[in-house]
Amino acid sequence: MEQKSSIPDKTNPDHFRIQASAAINFYADQITSMQRMEMEKTIPNPDKGAIRKKYLDLLRAGFPVDPNEILKDLFDNSIHLHDPRYMGHQVPPPYFGNMIADWSTSVLNNGTAVSEMGQFGVAIEQAVIDFLLQKFGMARGGGALTSGGSLGNLTAMLAMRENKAGSSWNQGGSNYAVLVSAESHYSVDRAARIMGWGEDGLISVPCRPDHTIDPAQLVTAMEKGSKNNKKIIGLIANSCSTSTGTFDDLQVLGKFASDHNLWFHVDAAHGGPMIFSEKHRNRLDGIGLADSVVFDFHKLLHTPSLVTAVLFKDKACSFSSFDQDVKYLWREDEQKEDLDFEIGKRTLECTRDTMGLKAISSLLIGGTGFVEHHIDHLVDLTEFFARIVSGSEDFELALNPQTNIICYRYVGSKKEDHARAKQIQDQIRNELVEEGKYYIVKTEIHGETWLRSCLMNPLTTEENIRGLLGEIRSIGSALLQGPA
Ligand SMILES: Cc1ncc(COP(=O)(O)O)c(C=O)c1O
CATH class of the missing domain: 3.90.1150.10 (Aspartate Aminotransferase, domain 1)
Incomplete structure (x- = not known):
């Protein structure tokens, strides 16, 4: 029974x-x-088929299961x-403090898309964003946290499209392309395809033997895009590349982007935290030229998955990825200065946990x-x-x-x-x-x-x-x- x-x-x-x-x-x-x-x-290397069968059988039987048994299985097979x-x-x-922060978010389970629900969470999230903006020389900017660097890259590239290609959000349009390193993370490719740009939406710039974008190839790459009738609207650099951990020359690439009226995005999902190291921060020289930056806490900062900061040099641009008015979420009498705390206006997620707590713990606990x-x-x-x-x-x-x-x-x-x-x-x-x-x-x-x-x-x-x-x-x- x-x-x-x-x-x-x-x-x-x-x-x-x-x-x-x-x-x-x-x-x-x-x-x-x-x-x-x-x-x-x-x-x-457990037998995944056997685990699947065991748990399907348990689900079908419908009896309560001792959580300790599940925990033991989890740890034995991970x-x-x-x-x-x-x-x-x-x-x-x-690190332990970061784990405990993660558990605390589960206890309270406050959503943080709207300030009324997020309260403390939205405030510390914006403190983290302000701190990072200053570190990266983008002090007049704005931003938010997202669930991972892949979503962060999409969020930044949506803002790129809105700011360099006119109002695509309302009018649609997919005839755009972006210059990327031949070694860019696959999430960049996905973001371009999600926006409907197709395979020609990503123009891969060959790398030098040291695995960084070859600046001498940028003009040729732009010509290639034009031949495909694509309007090139951005340039994306790696700090650092996933595969080999190499850092593109942000000063040279940032100047090229500015000279050609391109949005300059830096994917610093992995290497961004090196800004905290006096010895190694020179790898990020020029990051202040970026229009947007993605920075993961759950890689080099030892935070449990997932917390990513998406930073924009111009605060107004941080609101341009998702230009939607959702009446049930935001009050009509919302004051302009409160907008920073209405994080759902800047991110895809609606229900989102108190990511700011995990982010701030990784910076403050030690x-x-x-x-x-x-x-x-x-x-x-x-x-x-x-x-x-x-x-x-x-x-x-x-x-x-x-x-x-x-x-x-x-x-x-x-x-x-x-x-x-x-x-x-x-x-x-x-x-x-x-x-x-x-x-x-x-x-x-x-x-x-x-x-x-x-x-x-x-x-x-x-x-x-x-x-x-x-x-x-x-x-x-x-x-x-x-x-x-
Ligand atoms: C350079 C780079 N960008 C983006 C990502 C995607 O980040 P996430 O795994 O947080 O979605 C990764 C992940 O390895 C990465 O190395």
């Missing part, structure tokens, strides 16, 4: 206290094991970002001094990784890392093995990930596969890096000894 749970049980704070305390203890134990590398694997051997995607193990130390530490560690790779004759470095992203490959110890070794990088990674001890990813550079690591875990040590390279070496050399 189906059991019915009682509503008072589900809403009783004393039950919550007991359940939540048990959950916190469980999380702390799990994090401890991950940090100490007590679990054999960083990536467990990638362990807190394990120092995690050196994969640009996703961090969050202070910006801690943020600087954290970023410098990750970059130093990545430079160490690069030195080890460069100093090993059986490894090759794709390029010197400019942030915490590094691309490398195993080439074998004999010169005659190099050509074949280049062909087996996918196999090396597959075997490594199947083994599950270390987690890394891969990328394609000029048609060839390279191994790729983002050092996101501040507890990763030099020993872990040597351990990873040793494991790659043993997989690679065994593959090379096998049949071709």
Whole structure:
């Protein structure tokens, strides 16, 4: 017989206290094991079909399930970002204060699209935006937080279209294009297609050998767009590129954009936080020339997913992505000076959580001094990784890392093995990930596969890096000894 749970049980704070305390203890134990590398694997590679079946059966049965059982399944079958051997995607193990901020938003569950509902949340969100605008030399600007860099890029590109292509919001129109790096993130391509610009809406500018946009190619790229009868309205730079972590020359590109009346957008989803590092902020020189900037907290700032700032140099432009009047949300008597807090006017999301809390916690809990130390530490560690790779004759470095992203490959110890070794990088990674001890990813550079690591875990040590390279070496050399 189906059991019915009682509503008072589900809403009783004393039950919550007991359940939540048990959950916190469980999380702390799990994090401890991950940090100490007590679990054999960083990536467990579970049978997803079996999990799907188990949970479908539970759903169909309709009985209440002990939340602890679900938690255990979740942790047993997930990638362990807190394990120092995690050196994969640009996703961090969050710092504890940032996690707690995330949970607090769940307790209150205030929406923040409208100020009446968001109250504290909209105020701190705008404090974060003001702070970042000043850091980037855009002090007269405005902006908002969005759920991720992909949505952030779309939000900025909608404003680009509205400001450089006339009132597309009302009149429609898709005959536009934007110049982008050949190494831009795929969300930029998606945004152009979402706006109906099609495949010709993105004009890819070739990169120099250092993987940055080649300014000498910009004019040719513009001519290409004109041949396709597209009006080119913008230029998008990477700070930094996803794949190789390289920073475009913002000063040169910003000047080109200004000379050609193009909207200049900087995708600083990954590298934006380097503004807090005295040692590394020069990579962002020229960012003040941008009309819009995207900046992720949930990458280098160790905030739980997802929080992205979309910043506009001109505050009026921050309202131009979505030019809609929605009567049930905003009061007719709304005062102009209150508009900053009506965040739903600037973002796609209607129900949105108190993202400002997560954002501000990542900057305030340790202070910006801690943020600087954290970023410098990750970059130093990545430079160490690069030195080890460069100093090993059986490894090759794709390029010197400019942030915490590094691309490398195993080439074998004999010169005659190099050509074949280049062909087996996918196999090396597959075997490594199947083994599950270390987690890394891969990328394609000029048609060839390279191994790729983002050092996101501040507890990763030099020993872990040597351990990873040793494991790659043993997989690679065994593959090379096998049949071709
Ligand atoms: C340069 C760049 N832009 C945009 C994005 C998309 O950000 P999100 O994953 O927050 O949607 C990424 C993600 O890796 C990125 O590296």
